[in-house]
Amino acid sequence: MPKIEVHEKLFHKFLGKKLNHTELIDVLEAAKAELDEVNKEDGILKIELNDTNRPDLWSTLGLARQLKVYLGGKPSQFDFYSTPEAQKEVDDRVIFVDMGLQHIRPFIAAFVAEGPAIDEALLIDLIQSQEKLCGNYGSKRKTIAMGIYRSEKLEYPIHYIAADPLSTKFIPLGLEKECNLNEILTLHPKGMEYAYIVKEYKKYPFLKDNKGDVLSFPPIINSAKIGAVEVGDSKVFVELTGTDMYTLVLAASIAACDFADAGFKIKPVKVCYPYETPLGSEIITPFYFQKPIMLDIQEANKLLGETLSPAEAAKYIEKMGNKVTVEKEKITLFPPVYRNDFMHPVDIVEEIMMGRGIASFTPVMAEDFTMGRLTEEEEFSRKVRDIMIGLGFQEMIYNYLGSKRDFIEKMKMVEDSIIEIANPMTESYEMVRNSIIPNLLASEAISGNAVYPHLIFEAGKVVLKAKDENYGSKTKNYLSFLFSDREADFNDISAKVSALFYYLCKDYTLQDVDDPRFIKGRCATVFYRDKSVGVMGEVHPDILENWGIGMPCTTAEIDLDQIMK
């Protein structure tokens, strides 16, 4: 979930109101936001935004826009966008897209913002919203990347082309010499960070103006010449490139709304594609593609447990900054240009909840009668655990993930007998256990100073490989216990297994087995109803040595799912 830094003065200016921190905390609920930290010295608030579908809230301006209306202020009026029905004038502001980009990074959206000189607080906020839009919402620039330029230096039309990585050169921001695109990917910090987006292609996205002046190598880095915006600039060109048209156009609208709220005039730009896109081959951005969505008041009342009239409901929806019309039982919502999170009428229901305030809904108890119960496995496990405790064992609980060294090497197990993680973060957690015995031995290995005897057990889950299963594996409930003392031997563990089965009212038989974990001739397979359900024996000194254990150990492991039947 994104966290933003909000310049308190700037925030209050756009909000048109001063709030103390207690008031702010309450109001932030209307944006599903939380006040995380207050830095009194430089007047910065750290705010966490919980709704990952509301990127419009991830800037000082966007957050202020939402809360201003909620607090009764006038909603922002935006008229800079085109719609499928009404197109805005663009003069010469046109971008031509190269055919070669269709399968690399096919879409671009842009606009020009002209207004007051940008001050430092605003510049910092613009950079932050650019980062959040591209980093979080744009999946680390993969689906959205954004560039801001000084627009006076540009000559239209602008060309968005697929360029040759070796012969295309320019001086990127942050470096002083000319590099080709390949060199940027290996030398420039941003190049290294975002190379993964483009490096599999033969040609890379590239943006230049009609004079041939380089704007940028999207989604990597701007040029040093026109791609550096500074405090005092007042005319900027903003472009966004990406792989999903709707996400991209929405992001462009969000950026434009922020500029507009900061007092800038937005001038649209036309993009001409040589291929079809979900929004046609010529699009003037910012563009309003959102569709109205309709809610039946009965549906809303059913979900809310209320009896609101359509007019009441509409009032609350409007309080959240939305435009609605009401016709009898039906409420139609026209999403703001900066939002695209109304997928289903239930999304409007939440607007009603928030507009009205959650505190206005009285908690009531559901009246349906239902019967509570544990799973059969849990009931059985509890019975087993009670017996083990009666036998003097201390119950343990372990993590299910572990290392190959512990689960395989120290136990002398066969490599592919255990479910392995394809993308482990560290080698300490690279496998899911298929036995609890390694966990018990790991405990022994670090508990040499604990008073003996040691009697420990766990009843927990393991995962076994199982070819015939749909998932290729099976999760099972196992019981394992271990007895360690100066003279712990087979008879000790055998006596405990015997007692366990007696009190579970189950019969079992034993058969000799060869198992590298145990001393030969001092271990057995446990059979229940002719099925192997476990193993027990004296742990082999080889294994004890692998774990660095200096005391004899005997152990048993039983498949509880099998003996439960």
Next chain:
Amino acid sequence: MEAVETIIKTLHPLEIKVLLHVETGKKLNAEILMQELSFNLGQCNQVFSWLSMKELLAELERFTIISYEITEMGEEYYKQGTPEERIVTLLEKEKKLTLPDAAKYLNIDNKDVGSTFGLLSKEGMLAMNEDKAIYIADKTKDQRLKHLRALLDLLHEKKSVPDTELTPALQKLAASLSKKRGSGSSICKQLERDKVVYILTTQGEAVKKALQTKGVTGQEIGVLTAEVLKSGEWKQRGFRSYNINTPPVRVLLGRKNPYVEFLDKLKDKLISLGFEEYDGPLVETEFWNCDALFMPQFHSARDIHDVYYIKQPQYAKTIAEPYLSQVSHAHENGWQTGSRGWGYSFDKQFTKKLILRSQGTVLSAKALVNAKIPGKYFGVVRCFRYDKVDATHLADFYQTEGIVLGKNVNLKTLLGLLKMFAEQVAGAKDVKYVPGYFPFTEPSVEVHIKHPELGWFELGGAGIFRPEVTLPLGIDVPVLAWGLGIDRMALMSLGLKDIRDLFQADIEQVRLRRRS
């Protein structure tokens, strides 16, 4: 007087005997106890140490006694003769011999023969001629020989001989022998012992009198045994009082793990509130882990760095129909749910990808397929996250989640449910609800509580499952979905700070752990 009473209870029978035996003003030492009460030395030392610690006896004087004890080598020389004796006997027979010949003959090291000759020639008994042969020069100068033998005889007979019982000559010899060399290569070793003389203190006198008054003899029964019961001797003898404040020995017992116990109680509480437990495999598919919950396949939380993938096999064989088709259509265009869908092409291979389940909600989605209406379900289940393990993060951990299905459930019953959890599970009175965000619920709510000890914190999240979640899984009534964060309460209940300690492997730590 109370002090005396207390002291009496702590007295060992040996102490009682000594106290009753010693007379006021009379000196007491180990020898006396050994003689008069037939104590052994160990008992003497113990009883003196106990009684002086209790200040019933006081140290009157203390002096050091030197004594000598025979060593193994001394015993050997006693039997076989000392090297001095053996050389003289040999020379009496052979008259003249070189040192090496003598050494060979006696089977003694060259240098030992040399040093022995040196000692005897110094006294004038032996001498060496020009041919380097040794011979007896004066048989009467045998003082060293005699003294050595006398010392050996004495040591052999008494094992330990006080310095004071030796003649000055023997004293000198014994001192020089045991000081020169280590005990191993000498015929005797020197021991220093402190000899202490004790006297009864005033307090001791008081205790003695009290013992006499009460008729305590030190013969009272200690451990009550079956034999004592059978013989009936308890009828004649009283019982020794025990000090009830003696620290008891440690008991090792069979016990539940306190964290498991905490989870058990949580489950019991949920059952008592009418919830039925669900469970499922640790290995799951992308389909149930996320797709069925309407999280788009391009969702940022579905990155390779958020879930653990299974190495082999990588994919499930099948995903049950009609759920696969219905869910995929819901993603693509909303299917019959009234939603516009996410508008992308659903990847039916990716959805079969096997992972370790990353959220308990998987089981809620699976439970929907066979759920009763009305129905209440819960699970306290192990989940896995691609997280760096530290004091607040684990790679595998428990999540507590559940669902409530019913024709008439709604936002208000959802709040009622959360209120019930806050009161019943967390014991909180103050509850606050704020709007929340979860990809699979709308509306979504968070519940914050004022815990009696932890203060305000987020107890959990909940919401009403989106129709895009429920309808493709065959459920057409509203479903409340909830999750509770219980780790903080578990840590507090167990008196822990570090979440890793919930899964403590150290046996001693687990044995000592308690749950308040």
